[in-house]
Amino acid sequence: MLPAGKQRESYPRPIPEHFFSFRSRAKISAMAFRDLRDFINELERRGWLKRVRAEVSPELEISEVYDRVVKRAGPALLFEKVRGSRFPVLVNAFGSNQRMALALGSESLEQVAGRFLELANTPIPEGVLDKARLLPRLYELAKIPPRTVNQAPCQEVVVKEPDLSILPALKCWPGDGGKFLTLPIVLTKSPKTGTRNLGMYRMHIYDSRTTGMHWHWHKGGAQHYREAEETGKRLPVAVALGGPPALVYASTAPVPEGIDEYLFAGFLQGEPVEIVKAKTVELEVPAGAEFILEGYVEPGERRLEGPFGDHTGYYSLADHYPVFHLTALTHRKDAIYPATVVGRPPMEDCFFGKATERIFLVALKKLFPEIVDLNLPLEGIFHNYAFVSIDKRYPGHAYRIMYSLWGMGQMMFTKWIVVFDKEVNVQDISEVLWRLGNNIDPGRDIIFVKGPADVLDHAAPLTGLGTKVGIDATRKWKEEGFEREWPEEIKMSDEVKAMVIRRWKEYGID
Ligand SMILES: Cc1cc2nc3c(=O)[nH]c(=O)nc-3n(C[C@H](O)[C@H](O)[C@H](O)COP(=O)(O)O)c2cc1C
Ligand SMILES: [Mn+2]
Secondary structure (H helix, E strand, O other): OOOOOOOOOOOOOOOOHHHHOOOOOOOOOOOOOOOHHHHHHHHHHOOOEEEEOOOEOOEOHHHHHHHHHHHOOOOEEEEOOEOOOOOOEEEOOOOOHHHHHHHOOOOOHHHHHHHHHHHHOOOOOOOHHHHHHHHHHHHHHHOOOOEEOOOOHHHOEEOOOOOHHHOOOEEOOOOOOOOEEOOEEEEEEOOOOOOEEEEEOOEEEOOOOEEEOOOOOOOHHHHHHHHHHHHOOOEEEEEEEOOOHHHHHHOOOOOOOOOOHHHHHHHHHOOOOEEEEOOOOOOEEEOOOOEEEEEEEOOOOOEEEOOEEOOOOOEEOOEEEOEEEEEEEEEOOOOOEEOOOOOOOOOOHHHHHHHHHHHHHHHHHHHOOOEEEEEOOHHHOOOOEEEEEEOOOOOOHHHHHHHHHHOOHHHHHOOEEEEEEOOOOOOOHHHHHHHHHHHOOHHHHEEEEEEEOOOOOOOOOEOOEEEEEEEEOOOOOHHHOOOOOOOOOOOOOHHHHHHHHHHHHHHOOO
16 A cells, blocks of 8 residues: 555654764754645655545544554555545645644754754854854744735635534544534633644534534643633634644644744744734634634633544543634645544554654753653553653652643643663653562652643543652662662673674574
8 A cells, every 4th residue: 555665553663862962963953744635745756645536425434444554553544535525635745744743834843853952952142143143043033923824825815704514523433412513623812911822622513613622621622711801802813724734733742831832833844934914803714724713702602512533543532622613714725634533542642742743852851851751552542651862860869750741731631750770761651661660669669749731631530630749760879779789681792792793693593
């Protein structure tokens, strides 16, 4: 189905040490895709996208085809003929580390992280020479803010009677409460400060003009809505389907509150995101999007949302959420509908998570230089497990790292944090289990703490509030009360290894 060797899946590796030196040669510039079709063309050129010409149903059939493809690390899929709609459906465009890196304008997630580090390492200029050296960097930085345009592809067609049923929205799983928009970029502005937020929150389609608005308590959109409810005013909302792939990613990233995801996407792709005034709301939408939904969310209104087969691999139960009302629908002439399906991992959303792990590790390492590496394994769907290795410097250091991580943005949801010594490769689950089993005394090395849980955590005693586990799997020191001797790890001597390699043929084994 693919040219051999074209689409090999690989786990992200730790960012190479040289990225952390000032003289790093890592490229700061990136290639930018202005929109989804730009990205699709490049995917196709690389043999990373497959067109499906057979007619398919948006109800369950696309899900099942996609699930089989994503589970074997297969290509992006463009379903050209979807029953009931004239628009093709794109799924799995971001479904591998390589495709995700490409979406962010790089060849690997390590390279993306390296660019982020370059930015973080930008020195404050002291002399003329420093300033001169910074010029190319400043030129790059100037390209971060969005650029306003007057005419935009996303507004080529303004639908007279806006109607969501023209979209080939998917019913993903048999128990789902209906059809959902699964890759929507939801844009709002703070009624108090005017700051923008773009977040990805799925939308349950109720009828031709209304959907659910599934932003969890902790998210940017929910905060803007809270502010709107305080003043009793409607919250204008715009939703983009498609757009620059870096923006699709940025809307899923744990960008700190108050920082505009347009800026983050502009940085990632090394080009400003082009934006245009929406038709019926005071918001600026991505010019390169495929579809734009405009509307509002009414204060005080709630409606049952879900159930929905979620990325935990379980259905999230129906619950009450705000309601989105559609006032305008615009799209490209030949629009492509972007979607994903979440479910038991690995699924496409896992690669959004891996990109976040690699990129935000750079920021974590800036704050906590003792952190060596971090693995949020796919099976833990990013909020269940964090395996972290540190350069342990003082007694109790592992605990400091646990509490710090629980205090960092969406890492507050992490249910299990396990801290290892620096030599442990936390990307290798076999090694993680081996070290974990050997190096802890459960009674001494495990702590339970209370904190916010992911809304999707169905085991927590209350929605959004639960228990967390911290495990200190580092070697225990005398200063930590460990009076016994800690044994050496078994390793063969280098001389013997070299000798055996030299003599290997003589043994006649291979
Ligand atoms: C495919 C996909 C679907 C998502 N659906 C939701 C959702 O329905 N509700 C939600 O609160 N977060 C959802 N998320 C996670 C948010 O996008 C993520 O937490 C993001 O950082 C939120 O941005 P914000 O901090 O600007 O609110 C989803 C993520 C992905 C990748
Ligand atoms: Mn945000």
